[in-house]
Amino acid sequence: MADIVSAQDVVDVLKQVKYPGFDRDIVSFGLVKNIQAAKGNVVFNLAFSTQDESTRRQITLAAREAVEQLPGVNDIQIMGPPPGQPAGAQGPMAQQAGQSGKIELPGVKSIVAVASGKGGVGKSTVSVNLAVALADTGAQVGLLDADIYGPSIPTMMGVKDQPGVIGQKILPMISHDIKMMSIGFLIPEDQSVTWRGPMVHQAVQQLLRDVLWGELDYLLIDMPPGTGDAHLTLTQSVALTGGVIVTTPQDVALIDARRGVAMFQQVNVPILGIIENMSYFICPHCAERTEIFTTGGGKRASQDLGVPFLGEIPIDPAVCLAGDQGTPIVRKEPDSPQTQAFRAIADGLKQIL
Numbered sequence: 001m002a003d004i005v006s007a008q009d010v011v012d013v014l015k016q017v018k019y020p021g022f023d024r025d026i027v028s029f030g031l032v033k034n035i036q037a038a039k040g041n042v043v044f045n046l047a048f049s050t051q052d053e054s055t056r057r058q059i060t061l062a063a064r065e066a067v068e069q070l071p072g073v074n075d076i077q078i079m080g081p082p083p084g085q086p087a088g089a090q091g092p093m094a095q096q097a098g099q100s101g102k103i104e105l106p107g108v109k110s111i112v113a114v115a116s117g118k119g120g121v122g123k124s125t126v127s128v129n130l131a132v133a134l135a136d137t138g139a140q141v142g143l144l145d146a147d148i149y150g151p152s153i154p155t156m157m158g159v160k161d162q163p164g165v166i167g168q169k170i171l172p173m174i175s176h177d178i179k180m181m182s183i184g185f186l187i188p189e190d191q192s193v194t195w196r197g198p199m200v201h202q203a204v205q206q207l208l209r210d211v212l213w214g215e216l217d218y219l220l221i222d223m224p225p226g227t228g229d230a231h232l233t234l235t236q237s238v239a240l241t242g243g244v245i246v247t248t249p250q251d252v253a254l255i256d257a258r259r260g261v262a263m264f265q266q267v268n269v270p271i272l273g274i275i276e277n278m279s280y281f282i283c284p285h286c287a288e289r290t291e292i293f294t295t296g297g298g299k300r301a302s303q304d305l306g307v308p309f310l311g312e313i314p315i316d317p318a319v320c321l322a323g324d325q326g327t328p329i330v331r332k333e334p335d336s337p338q339t340q341a342f343r344a345i346a347d348g349l350k351q352i353l
C-alpha cells in the first residue's frame with residue numbers, strides 16, 4: 001500500500017511556509033533537505049545558514065505546524081543542517097564564505113543596501129546619485145548592482161565595457177569616480193532571466209567576493225525589487241552596516257516600504273532610514289512646489305516604524321533623462337534642486353555611518 005503521506009506532500013505543504021520577512025518560501029530558498037516519509041513518520045533537515053536562533057525557531061515551528069496539518073502524519077522529526085557541514089555555514093548562500101559564514105571585505109568600511117518592497121520607486125536612481133554625492137565629499141565609493149534579473153547600473157552610470165580580470169579577481173569598472181560591478185558587465189542582457197534561486201545566490205556572492213573592491217569608505221548595494229533571493233543572500237553572506245528603504249509617497253508603495261523595513265529587522269540589519277523619492281515637483285519656470293501624490297507618507301511611515309527619515313527627492317524628468325543618458329543628475333546638474341536633495345541625504349547618511 002502506498003504511504004498515506006508522501007515526501008511530495010511534505011514538500012507541497014512546506015512550500016506554504018514563508019521565510020520570515022521574505023516573499024519566498026523555505027523550499028524555494030533551498031532550506032528543506034532529505035525529506036523522508038514512511039508510515040506517517042516524517043523526517044527532514046532544515047539547512048539553515050542563518051545563525052539567528054529566533055529565526056531558526058520560528059521557521060522550525062512554522063514547518064512543524066505545516067506538516068502537522070497533513071492527514072495521516074504520526075510523527076515529525078525536524079533535524080538541523082545535514083551532516084558534513086559545520087552549523088551556520090551551509091545552504092546555497094554560505095558556500096566559500098569565511099569562518100563566520102560571512103564574506104569578509106576587509107577594505108570596506110560601510111556596506112549599505114538600498115532596498116524597497118516595491119519595484120520602480122527609484123532604488124537604482126537613488127543608489128547612483130547617492131554614490132556620486134558621497135564621492136563628491138571626498139569619500140571612496142563602490143556600487144554593487146545586486147539586481148541580477150534587471151541590472152540598471154551599467155546604463156545609469158554610462159558603462160558598457162567588460163571588466164578586466166587579475167588572477168581570480170574581477171576589476172571593478174570605474175565611472176563618475178565610482179567603482180562598480182554589475183552582472184550586466186559580465187553576461188548578455190537577456191541571459192540571467194531564466195536563472196533560478198541558487199544561481200542568483202552564487203552570482204550575488206561572486207559580485208561581492210570575487211571583485212577587487214580595495215579600500216572603500218562606502219559600498220552601496222542597489223537591490224532588486226521585493227524581498228527575494230538576492231536579499232536573503234546579501235543579508236546572510238555579508239555583514240551589512242545597514243539598509244536604506246526607498247519609497248514613493250503613494251500608499252501602495254508605503255505598504256511595501258514597511259515590508260522592506262520588516263525584512264531587514266527580521267535578519268537584524270539596522271535600518272538607516274527611509275528616503276521618499278518622487279515626492280514633489282518643482283516647476284522649472286516659477287519654482288513653485290507641487291505635491292503630485294499625497295504628501296508626507298514617507299515621513300509618517302518612518303515615524304510609525306520608529307526609523308529615521310533621511311529626506312525627500314523631487315520628481316523631475318531631468319533625473320530620469322540623466323539616468324538614461326548614463327550621467328547621474330548629481331554629476332550632470334551639480335547645482336540643481338534635485339542634486340541638492342541627494343547631497344543633503346548623502347550628508348545625513350555620512351553622519352550616521
Ligand SMILES: Nc1ncnc2c1ncn2[C@@H]1O[C@H](COP(=O)(O)OP(=O)(O)OP(=O)(O)O)[C@@H](O)[C@H]1O
Nearest residue numbers: 119120121122123124125225278314315316319320
Ligand atoms: N526623482 C525622480 N524623478 C523622475 N524620474 C525618476 C526619479 N526617480 C526615478 N525616476 C525614474 O523612474 C524610473 C524607475 O526608477 P529606478 O529604475 O531607479 O527604480 P528602481 O526602484 O530601481 O526600479 P526596479 O525595482 O525595477 O529596480 C526610472 O525611469 C527613473 O529614471
Ligand SMILES: [Mg+2]
Nearest residue numbers: 123124147152
Ligand atoms: Mg533598480
